[in-house]
Amino acid sequence: MGLLYKNLKKVGKPPGAIIYTGEDKSRPIKMEVIYYNENQISKEVVSSLDSINWESSYNKWINIYGLNDTELIKEIGSKNNISSLILEDIAHIGQRPKIEFYDNYIFIVLKMLSFDNKRMKIQHEQISFILLPDTLITFQEVEGDVFDPVRKRIFQSKGLIKKKGVDYLLYCLIDSIVDQNFILLDQIEEKIEIIEEDIINNQSKKLLENIYKLRKELLILKSSVWPVKDIIYNLLKEDSVINDDTKEYLKDVNDHLIQIMDFIIIYREMISSLFDTHLSHTSNKMNQIMTMLTIFSAIFIPLTFLAGVYGMNFQYIPELSYRWSYPIFWFICIVTVVSMYTFFKYKKWL
Amino acid sequence: MGLLYKNLKKVGKPPGAIIYTGEDKSRPIKMEVIYYNENQISKEVVSSLDSINWESSYNKWINIYGLNDTELIKEIGSKNNISSLILEDIAHIGQRPKIEFYDNYIFIVLKMLSFDNKRMKIQHEQISFILLPDTLITFQEVEGDVFDPVRKRIFQSKGLIKKKGVDYLLYCLIDSIVDQNFILLDQIEEKIEIIEEDIINNQSKKLLENIYKLRKELLILKSSVWPVKDIIYNLLKEDSVINDDTKEYLKDVNDHLIQIMDFIIIYREMISSLFDTHLSHTSNKMNQIMTMLTIFSAIFIPLTFLAGVYGMNFQYIPELSYRWSYPIFWFICIVTVVSMYTFFKYKKWL
Amino acid sequence: MGLLYKNLKKVGKPPGAIIYTGEDKSRPIKMEVIYYNENQISKEVVSSLDSINWESSYNKWINIYGLNDTELIKEIGSKNNISSLILEDIAHIGQRPKIEFYDNYIFIVLKMLSFDNKRMKIQHEQISFILLPDTLITFQEVEGDVFDPVRKRIFQSKGLIKKKGVDYLLYCLIDSIVDQNFILLDQIEEKIEIIEEDIINNQSKKLLENIYKLRKELLILKSSVWPVKDIIYNLLKEDSVINDDTKEYLKDVNDHLIQIMDFIIIYREMISSLFDTHLSHTSNKMNQIMTMLTIFSAIFIPLTFLAGVYGMNFQYIPELSYRWSYPIFWFICIVTVVSMYTFFKYKKWL
Amino acid sequence: MGLLYKNLKKVGKPPGAIIYTGEDKSRPIKMEVIYYNENQISKEVVSSLDSINWESSYNKWINIYGLNDTELIKEIGSKNNISSLILEDIAHIGQRPKIEFYDNYIFIVLKMLSFDNKRMKIQHEQISFILLPDTLITFQEVEGDVFDPVRKRIFQSKGLIKKKGVDYLLYCLIDSIVDQNFILLDQIEEKIEIIEEDIINNQSKKLLENIYKLRKELLILKSSVWPVKDIIYNLLKEDSVINDDTKEYLKDVNDHLIQIMDFIIIYREMISSLFDTHLSHTSNKMNQIMTMLTIFSAIFIPLTFLAGVYGMNFQYIPELSYRWSYPIFWFICIVTVVSMYTFFKYKKWL
Amino acid sequence: MGLLYKNLKKVGKPPGAIIYTGEDKSRPIKMEVIYYNENQISKEVVSSLDSINWESSYNKWINIYGLNDTELIKEIGSKNNISSLILEDIAHIGQRPKIEFYDNYIFIVLKMLSFDNKRMKIQHEQISFILLPDTLITFQEVEGDVFDPVRKRIFQSKGLIKKKGVDYLLYCLIDSIVDQNFILLDQIEEKIEIIEEDIINNQSKKLLENIYKLRKELLILKSSVWPVKDIIYNLLKEDSVINDDTKEYLKDVNDHLIQIMDFIIIYREMISSLFDTHLSHTSNKMNQIMTMLTIFSAIFIPLTFLAGVYGMNFQYIPELSYRWSYPIFWFICIVTVVSMYTFFKYKKWL
Ligand SMILES: [Mg+2]
Ligand SMILES: [Mg+2]
Ligand SMILES: [Mg+2]
Ligand SMILES: [Mg+2]
Ligand SMILES: [Mg+2]
Ligand SMILES: [Mg+2]
Ligand SMILES: [Mg+2]
Ligand SMILES: [Mg+2]
Ligand SMILES: [Mg+2]
Ligand SMILES: [Mg+2]
Ligand SMILES: [Mg+2]
Ligand SMILES: [Mg+2]
Ligand SMILES: [Mg+2]
Ligand SMILES: [Mg+2]
Ligand SMILES: [Mg+2]
Ligand SMILES: [Mg+2]
Ligand SMILES: [Mg+2]
Ligand SMILES: [Mg+2]
Ligand SMILES: [Mg+2]
Ligand SMILES: [Mg+2]
Ligand SMILES: [Mg+2]
Ligand SMILES: [Mg+2]
Ligand SMILES: [Mg+2]
Ligand SMILES: [Mg+2]
Ligand SMILES: [Mg+2]
Ligand SMILES: [Mg+2]
Ligand SMILES: [Mg+2]
Ligand SMILES: [Mg+2]
Ligand SMILES: [Mg+2]
Ligand SMILES: [Mg+2]
Numbered sequence A, B, C, D, E: 001m002g003l004l005y006k007n008l009k010k011v012g013k014p015p016g017a018i019i020y021t022g023e024d025k026s027r028p029i030k031m032e033v034i035y036y037n038e039n040q041i042s043k044e045v046v047s048s049l050d051s052i053n054w055e056s057s058y059n060k061w062i063n064i065y066g067l068n069d070t071e072l073i074k075e076i077g078s079k080n081n082i083s084s085l086i087l088e089d090i091a092h093i094g095q096r097p098k099i100e101f102y103d104n105y106i107f108i109v110l111k112m113l114s115f116d117n118k119r120m121k122i123q124h125e126q127i128s129f130i131l132l133p134d135t136l137i138t139f140q141e142v143e144g145d146v147f148d149p150v151r152k153r154i155f156q157s158k159g160l161i162k163k164k165g166v167d168y169l170l171y172c173l174i175d176s177i178v179d180q181n182f183i184l185l186d187q188i189e190e191k192i193e194i195i196e197e198d199i200i201n202n203q204s205k206k207l208l209e210n211i212y213k214l215r216k217e218l219l220i221l222k223s224s225v226w227p228v229k230d231i232i233y234n235l236l237k238e239d240s241v242i243n244d245d246t247k248e249y250l251k252d253v254n255d256h257l258i259q260i261m262d263f264i265i266i267y268r269e270m271i272s273s274l275f276d277t278h279l280s281h282t283s284n285k286m287n288q289i290m291t292m293l294t295i296f297s298a299i300f301i302p303l304t305f306l307a308g309v310y311g312m313n314f315q316y317i318p319e320l321s322y323r324w325s326y327p328i329f330w331f332i333c334i335v336t337v338v339s340m341y342t343f344f345k346y347k348k349w350l
C-alpha cells in the first residue's frame, strides 16, 4: 500500500466530511475517562457519551480508542462546539501534524511512532488532542499507547499532574510522544550499526536494500517530526490557555525535539556516508580481484604460449632435439615468474 | 516540443497582446454559466456573452472552455474592466501559477495536472480565475476538468456551497485542483515501486530512462506546485473579498498543499536514493562476475600451462616415459583445484 | 581568454577612471536619437553630442553603440551631471548587473545574452541605462540589439509607448532583454535533448565535453540572471520616477524572470541527472561486456584444458588408445556447454 | 554503546526527575570552592554544602566534580531556589548545549570536548553553569578539566579576574572550553593529513574506515558546537547580570567560535573531497591493471592460437614439412608483438 | 604546518595578551608615515613612535611592517587609547577578517592574498587597520603590499586622495586588497584550464592531486572573502566617521566583492564538475579497454580450443586422416572471426 492511500480517500469529498481513512472499519470503539483534581481521582470506561459527566468541575481526560465510529466523533463535536473541519481531521489518519487555535479550544494532531524491526518500517498512529477548559479529549486509532507512565503518575499521590490543569496534562502526553522518538532512533541506530559491521565484514546480502529502506524511513520520519517544532512554538506563544508554568515544561519538550531533529540529520548523513563507504569498498574489492586475475594471466599466458610453440609439429625445429632444451625451458619459466613477481612488487600490486 | 515553446511565442510582443499560445487554434469555445443562491440554482450553456445575465443578483460561475477565441477574452475584459495584462496571461498558457490583486477583482492562475502513464509525463492544463463580486469566471483550455464533485455539491440541496458566496466557490475549485495532486503523486509512487522491484529483480531495461524521466517530471511538478503556497498565503492575508469563514477552509487547502510538497521532496530523494542503489547493485554484480572469471582463470590457467608443457615435442623429457606421470599429473590438478578453492573460501570470494 | 580578463584591467586603477575594458578599441561610435511624444516622432543618427537637442520637451531615447570613446562618455556625464563612478561602470564591460539610484537619475546595468551554438558558449553584451527626466540613454558595445520590436512599436501609431513616459520605454527595453533569455534557454534545451538522445544511442563522442560546457554556461548564465531580480525589485520600490502604471508592467517582467530562473534551475538539475544517467549507462555496458567475457572464458577454459591434457605426450595415457575416447570427449564438451548455459541462465546472466 | 543511551534513560520519567544518566554511579563527589575579591583569595575543598560560606561577600566559584549524587544537586537547588527542570538537566549528561534565563540566575550547559586519538572518537564531558549574584557554580562529571590556566590567573596577582565579577569568571571558563576546540580540530587536521598521505601512497588499509569515522565525529562535533553560537548571542543580549565590559570579551569568544565553525565546515568538505579523490584513485588504478591484462592478452592470445594450430595432428598440413616454417612462425610472432605495441602506444595505453 | 597552528598558540592565554603568532620573531620593524593634506605631502621612515608627529593637523597614514615587536604595538595602543583586545587581534595573525566599532576608532582586520603558483597554495598576509580621526594606522606582517598604486596616487597632484579624509584613504586600501582577489582568481582559473586540458588529453598525472588542492584552497579562500561582505556592510551603516561620499566608493568595492564571491562559487562548481568529468572519462576508457579484451578473447578462445582438440593424441580421431581437414579448419576460423566481428558491430561494440 502506498504512502498516499489515506489521502486518496479524501479527494473529491466536501470539506468537513468526516470519513475514517484507516483500515479496519468494524473495530469497536472504547472510551476511557479520568476525572481528577488535587485531592481526588477516578477512572471510568464508558460506552456512550451520555455516561460522561461533561459538567463535572474535575479535570477530565477523555481518551477515545478507534476513529471508525464517525457518528460518535460528530456527537462529541456538537457537544463541544467543534468545527467540522477539525472533526474531519480527527478521522482522517493521513493528516499531517499541526496545531489550530479556536476561540474555545486548541486542536493538535501528532503521530505516535514505533519501529517494526522485522519489516524495517516505522509504524504511524495518529493521535489528536482537543484542549477544552478543564477537559482534554484524545483520539487514537487503536488501543495501546505510550501514555502509561503518565497514567501511573496521575494515580500516584506524589505526582505533579493532579495539582495542575489539563494544559499540564497535555504537556505530559506530548512529552511522552516526543520522548518515544528516542526509542525509535535508538532502534534505527542499531540498524545503522548492523550495516556498519556488514560493510566491514563484507556481508553484502540485503545491505543495499536495508540502506535504501532506512533512508526512506528517515525521510518519512523527518516529515512527522519537523512539524512538531512548529506546534510547540505556537503553544509557547499562546497566551490564555497554556499557563506560564506549563510553558517552562514545554521548553523542555522543545529541547528534546531539537535533539531528535539533530539525530535525524546525523543519521541521514551517516547512512549516506555508509553508502559511499560501501560503494568504495566494492570497488576496492574489485581492484583486488582484478589484480589477482592480471597477475595470474601475466605470468602464465606467455609461458603457455612458449609451451605451445614447442608443441608444434614442424619437422624442422632445431631446439626439439637439443639435449638441454627441457631444463632450459623450465629455467625460462622460473625466471619469468620471479621477474614478474618482482615487477608487481615494485608496482605495489602485491 | 520543448518546455519553452509557449513562452517563445510571446517574445517580441507588446505587453497586453492577447495571444493564445496553445496548439489547436480552431477548437470551438464553450461557455457554461451556473446561477445560484441559497434557494435556487440553474445552469445554462451559452454561446455569446450577451446571453449571460451579468446583472443577476444570484452568485454566478462562468466557466469558459477554450482560450483560442481571444476576441471573446477581450470582450469579457472590457465588460468587467479587467487589465489587458491579465487578459494576456489568461490566453498565454505558459504562464506560471500566480495571484494578482486589483481594486475590483482577484486574478489567479493555476495548473490542473494529470499523469500520462504511458509516456510517463505530467499533462498541464492552465486554469485562470477572475473573482469579481458575486461572479467567478474560470478559463480553461479544453473541456473536462476536476470540478465535477463541486458541480454535484452545488446541485445537491445539502451542500454548503449554495449558502455561501463566490469566494467559497473559489475555495472549492482550488481545493479540487490541489487534491488532484494526490492522485498524481499516487501514480508517481506506483512508478517508483515498479523501479524498486526492477532493481531487486535485476530487470534493468528502461530502468535508467524511467528514473531520468521521473526526476524530470518531479522537477517540473515542483515548479507548478511551489507557487501555489504563495497564492494561498496571499488569499489568507486578503481582507475585503475573502470571508473569514472561507479562510478557515483555505487553511485546510494549505494543509494538503504542505503534504503534497512534503511528498514531492520525499519522492525526489527516494528516486535519487534508488538511483544510487541501482549504481551500487550494478557494481556488486560486476564484482560477482569478475570473481567468477578470476576463479576460473586462476584454477585452469596454471593447469593448462602444465598440460602444455607435457604436450611439448622435446626429445629429452624424462617424465614422458615415466610410468606414473599421468596419474601424478591428475593428482597435481586435483591438489591445485582444492587449494585454490580453499584459498578463495578463506578470502571470502566464494 | 579567461572569464576575468575584463576585471583584471581595472586592478590598481583609481575609482572613477573611465577605461573601456572590451576588445576592439578602434570601432567607430554611432549615436541614434529618437524624439517622441504622443503625437509626433522622429529619429536621427548624430555624430556629436552637440547635435542632440537636450532641451527638447519630447521624450528622448539616446542609444549609443560603442564604448571605446571614453571621452564621449565623460562628456555625456558632465552634460547630465552623472557620477564618475557610474561612467566608469558604463565603460567597464565586466560590470555585474545592478541598479543605482541617484538624486537626478537611475542607473542600470544589464547583460544582453545570445547563444553561440557552435562553440556552445553564451555571448554577453553589456548594456547600461541612464534614466533622466524625459530622457533615456542606453549604452551598448556593438551595433545590433534585441530592441527592434520596441522601435517598431514606437513608430506604429497604435503602440502604447508613444503615450507614456521614458520610464515605460525603460520597461520595454528591460522586457526585451529578459524575454531574450527564453530564446537562449530554448537553445540550451535543444542541446540537452541532443545529449539525451546521445546517451540513449550510446554515441558518447564529445558527450562529456558537452555536458561540462553546458554546466559551465548555466553557471555563468545564473550569475547574469539572478541580479536582475534585485534590479526589478528596486524599481518596483522606487517612488518618484517610475509611474504606478509602469510598475504593473514591471511585475509582468518579474513574472517572466521568475520563470527563467525556474528553468535555469530545472536545466541545471536535468544536466546533473543526465550525467548520472550516462555514468550508470557506462557501468551497465561494462557489466554486459564483462559478462560476455566471463561466459566465454568459463565455457572454453576448462575444455581447452581437457584438450591440452590429451595433447600430452606421456607414454602411458590409457584413454589415448581407447576406441570411444574421442566421441566421449565431445560428449563431455557438449555437457559442459549445456550445463554452463543453464547455470548462467539460472544466475540471470543471460 | 549508541549515541542515544543517555537519552533513553529519561524516557517515561516525570519532568524534574533528577537522574544521573552517566556510567559510574559510585564515583565520590568532590567540591572545590574559591573565594576571591580584588585583594584576597582562598581555595577550599569541602565535603558538604554546609561547609560553604554561601553568605560571604567574596566572589565564589563552586566547582563540583561528579553528578551521581543527585541528593547533593537537589540540596544545592533548594538552597539557591533553582528550578527542578534545571537540576534535571545538570544530572542528565545527554543534555544538548543551551542557555536559560531565570529571574535570579542564568543556566548554561556546554560540552567539554577532547579527542581520543586511538579510537578516533571525540570524548564529551558535560559541564553546567549556574550564574548567581556573586556566585558561579559549575558541575562536571569527572575530575580534570580545561580550567587550569584560569585557576592560575586567579591566583596570580596581575590577572584581571580578581578585579572583576563572576560574570567575567564565567566568560573565562566559556573561553577555555571554546578554545579547547582548536586543539581538537588540530588533531582532526592531523588525521586528515594522514589520510591525504595514505591516498597518495596507496596505503588503503583502514582508509575507508578512518574517513567514515572522521565524518561521523565531525557530524557529532557540529551538533555540540553550533548551539554555542546561540548561547553567546543570548549572553550578549542579556541586560542585567552580564556587564558591558564582559560582553566585549564575549565578542572575542564569539570570534573564535565562528572560526571553529568555519573550520568544521572546511574539514567536512575536505574529507568529502578526499573520499572522492580516493574513489577516483581506485578507478585509475583499476584502469592501469586492466590495461596491462588486456595488452598481455591481446599479444599472446593470437600467438598461442597460432602455436596451437601447428600443434594439430592432421596428416595433411603442408606447412609442417616446409623447411622455413619455424623461423617464419617466430617472424610472425615478432611482427605481431611490434605492431600491437605500436597500436597501444598510438592509443596512449602505454 | 596545519591551518590552525596560529590559533593553537593562543589557547590558555588570558584575553588581551598581545602575542605575535607568526613565524619569524626577530624580523626588524619598519614604520612609514605619510602626512598629507590637499596641498602638501611628505613621507618619513621613522624608527620610534616618538618621531611621529601625532598632533599634526595633516592626514596621517602610519604603516607598520612587522608584528613581532609587541611592545611597540602596546605603546601605539596606549598612545591612542586602543583596547587590549584589539591589540591582541593585531598581533594574532590567525584572526579572521572582522570589523569592530569603538567610541574613538574603527578596527578592521583583512587578509591580503596571493597565489603561490608552484605549491598551488594561497598565501595569506594579515593586515589590520585602526581608523582614528585624521589618522589611519595599518599593520602588516612583512614588507611589501598591494598599496603601491594608492601611494602613487597620493603623490600625484591630480589624485582625489589628497583632497579627502583618511576614511577615503581607508576605502582605497580596502579596494586594493579586494581587487587583488581578481588576480588571484585569474591564476586559479588558469589552473582550472590546465586541468580541463589534462582531462581532454588524458594526462592524469597529478590531476587528482591538483583538483584536490584547488578545492581545498577555494574553501580557505571562501572563509577569507565571505566576512569582508559583512565588514563593508557595517562601514556603509556607520554614521559619524565614514563620509557619505566615501560610502559611494565603498559600494563600488561591494560590487567587486560580490563578483569575486560569484566567481568563487562558479570555480568551486566547475572544479566539482571537472572531477565528475574525469571520473566518467576514466570509466569510459575502462569500457574501451575491456571491450578490446573481450573481443580478442571471444574470437580466439574458441579457436584455440578447436586447435587444442586436433592436437589431442587419441588414436581414433577420424578427422585427422581426412584430406581436407586442415583447409576446413581454417575455413571455420575465418567464419568465426567474421561472424564475431558482425555480432560486435551489431552490438555497437566496434
Ligand atoms: Mg476535499
Ligand atoms: Mg493507540
Ligand atoms: Mg521529554
Ligand atoms: Mg519535510
Ligand atoms: Mg530538560
Ligand atoms: Mg551520496
Ligand atoms: Mg555524504
Ligand atoms: Mg513581452
Ligand atoms: Mg479543461
Ligand atoms: Mg483538499
Ligand atoms: Mg483538514
Ligand atoms: Mg542521495
Ligand atoms: Mg579600482
Ligand atoms: Mg549591441
Ligand atoms: Mg516579458
Ligand atoms: Mg551566483
Ligand atoms: Mg503576463
Ligand atoms: Mg543528481
Ligand atoms: Mg520526560
Ligand atoms: Mg571534568
Ligand atoms: Mg578564545
Ligand atoms: Mg545540527
Ligand atoms: Mg580577539
Ligand atoms: Mg558550503
Ligand atoms: Mg564532494
Ligand atoms: Mg584565550
Ligand atoms: Mg606586507
Ligand atoms: Mg575595486
Ligand atoms: Mg565560511
Ligand atoms: Mg564600479
Ligand SMILES: [Mg+2]
Residues within 6 Å of the ligand: E272, E273, E276
Ligand atoms: Mg557535481
